[in-house]
Amino acid sequence: MSEIVGAQQTAAQAYFCPKCGSPSLRQTSKFVTEQNRLPVHCDACQWDGDQSQLAVAPFKHEFKSDDDIAQGMMTDLRNVLAKTAAVTYGRFLLKWGFLDQPISAVQLAHYMDSIARAVVKTIIETRKAMAEEKSRERAGVPRAPGTQDR
Numbered sequence: 001m002s003e004i005v006g007a008q009q010t011a012a013q014a015y016f017c018p019k020c021g022s023p024s025l026r027q028t029s030k031f032v033t034e035q036n037r038l039p040v041h042c043d044a045c046q047w048d049g050d051q052s053q054l055a056v057a058p059f060k061h062e063f064k065s066d067d068d069i070a071q072g073m074m075t076d077l078r079n080v081l082a083k084t085a086a087v088t089y090g091r092f093l094l095k096w097g098f099l100d101q102p103i104s105a106v107q108l109a110h111y112m113d114s115i116a117r118a119v120v121k122t123i124i125e126t127r128k129a130m131a132e133e134k135s136r137e138r139a140g141v142p143r144a145p146g147t148q149d150r
Contacts, residue, residue: 009060016055017042022135024128025054044135070120078116086112 016023022044029039037050063069081089090108093099099107 008062010063011058011060014057014059015051016057017045017047017135018049018053018055019047020045020135020139021055022132024132024135027051042135044132045139070124073123074113074116074120077120078113081112081116082109089115 014023015025017025020042022042024043025040026043027038028041028048037052039048040051040054041048061069063072086108089111090099090103093108093111094101094103098111
């Protein structure tokens with residue numbers, strides 16, 4: 001229990017667009033401007049500015065990096081899938097010729113790992129798209145043609 005209570009906390013900051021509140025930001029240059037500013041672009045509302053203008057929300061977490069967070073999500077999902085859906089996925093993969101009889105636990109585990117990795121990637125991409133759409137709505141930016149409600 002002490003490892004849970006006393007877990008190492010990493011300080012981090014989340015950045016948001018000052019116009020629409022979206023976290024969908026990207027640096028537009030790897031170089032700092034003459035005014036010592038780092039250019040940033042918001043993919044949700046098309047705002048352009050510099051990093052000093054962004055809204056900042058400090059927080060703490062128990063991961064060493066963003067990749068560790070994604071890896072933790074993937075591991076959790078893989079474990080859930082292994083407990084609840086491994087037999088179903090195994091039958092599916094066997095039916096469609098992706099596994100041979102007798103089924104190798106190592107091969108099935110490799111598929112479960114790949115499935116979990118793809119699902120987590122899709123979840124993150126979907127969350128990003130939903131946040132961008134919500135930010136566009138708040139900023140009054142019209143929806144792009146051909147997009148659907150989420």
